[in-house]
Amino acid sequence: MKKLLSFAAVLxxxxxxxxxxxxxxxxxxxxxxxxxxxxKPVLLMTATIKNSYKPAYQPKVLVLHxxxxxxxxxxxxxxFVMDDKAKNESDDAAKGSQYxxxxxxxxxxxxxxxxxxxxxxxxxxxSFFTPMHALLEVKGSGVIxxxxxxxxxxxxxxxxxxxxxxxxxxxxxxxxxxxxxxDVTITDALATDEALFKSRFPALKDAVITKQIxxxxxxxxxxxxxxKN
Numbered sequence: 001m002k003k004l005l006s007f008a009a010v011l012x013x014x015x016x017x018x019x020x021x022x023x024x025x026x027x028x029x030x031x032x033x034x035x036x037x038x039x040k041p042v043l044l045m046t047a048t049i050k051n052s053y054k055p056a057y058q059p060k061v062l063v064l065h066x067x068x069x070x071x072x073x074x075x076x077x078x079x080f081v082m083d084d085k086a087k088n089e090s091d092d093a094a095k096g097s098q099y100x101x102x103x104x105x106x107x108x109x110x111x112x113x114x115x116x117x118x119x120x121x122x123x124x125x126x127s128f129f130t131p132m133h134a135l136l137e138v139k140g141s142g143v144i145x146x147x148x149x150x151x152x153x154x155x156x157x158x159x160x161x162x163x164x165x166x167x168x169x170x171x172x173x174x175x176x177x178x179x180x181x182x183d184v185t186i187t188d189a190l191a192t193d194e195a196l197f198k199s200r201f202p203a204l205k206d207a208v209i210t211k212q213i214x215x216x217x218x219x220x221x222x223x224x225x226x227x228k229n
Contacts, residue, residue: 021065021077027102028201029083035203041138043103044209046193047149049117049130050096053163054176058091059117059128059153061099067111069135078103085200096152100200110136112214115151119175126175128153128164130182131222134214143204147213148189153180161226184217 027033027042035042049059061082068076080103089097112135117128130151138144153163153176164177172178190211198204 021079022074024078024080026080026083026086027104028203029085031202033203035143035207037141039141040104040106041141042143043101043105043136043138043146044143044193044197045101045103045146045149045214046189046196047099047101047115047151048096049099049115049151050093051119051153051176051180052093053153053155053180054174055093057119057121057124057126057175058093058097059119060087060089060097061115061117061130063116064101064103065113065116066103066105067113069109069111078105100197102201105138107138107140110138112136115149119177121175124171124174126164126168126171126177128175128177128182130163130184131161131225132184132186132214133218133221133225134186136212136214143207143209144212145190145193145209147186148193150185150187152183153177154183155179156181161223184219184222186214186217188213 047061049061051058063082064080066078066080071077080101082099086099086101087097088099112132114132115130117130119126119128132149136146156162156179160181162178163180163182164172166172166178188211190209194209197209198207
């Protein structure tokens with residue numbers, strides 16, 4: 001068990017330090033936070049992740065990776081860490097785990113690269129990467145809803161991008177990370193998500209939430225990135 005926990009800690013540190021990125025807290029981690037006219041834009045998104053290929057190994061999201069185009073150093077790479085308020089996790093393969101993501105960003109251009117997850121089922125521990133590669137232009141101020149991301153691991157066909165790294169070989173194979181791929185969809189679920197956000201985060205109770213739904217998932221783009229990286 002000590003070896004498993006040690007490996008998990010090493011993996012988490014590696015993920016948070018990926019690409020010399022900046023570890024970034026999400027908005028409204030403190031219930032006392034309030035919105036004002038001077039607040040930076042806050043981008044909201046929900047995500048559900050599940051593993052239908054190897055259902056005994058359900059990924060839990062650790063980090064959402066966001067970059068400014070042409071990122072060259074840590075300040076241009078933001079790792080939004082899932083806090084307790086973001087998580088609604090489950091080991092149920094049919095239900096999956098849900099996350100409430102709140103990004104406070106300066107106006108500008110961004111690339112939402114994807115999400116890193118971990119699955120643990122003693123003695124196996126493995127990592128997954130859900131690609132998104134969604135370009136985002138942040139303007140003005142206010143609270144903006146980006147959509148709902150549904151990410152499901154299924155068995156790979158041919159040379160489809162892998163749901164995670166190949167190494168360590170046994171752990172990644174058993175969990176389906178190396179033998180699986182992700183199907184990803186992005187939809188407008190504000191009709192249900194708005195009430196959930198407002199019930200979880202007091203600062204949003206009276207907020208006007210506008211929509212800027214991310215573009216549909218581009219599988220060809222994700223495949224090209226995977227082959228080059």
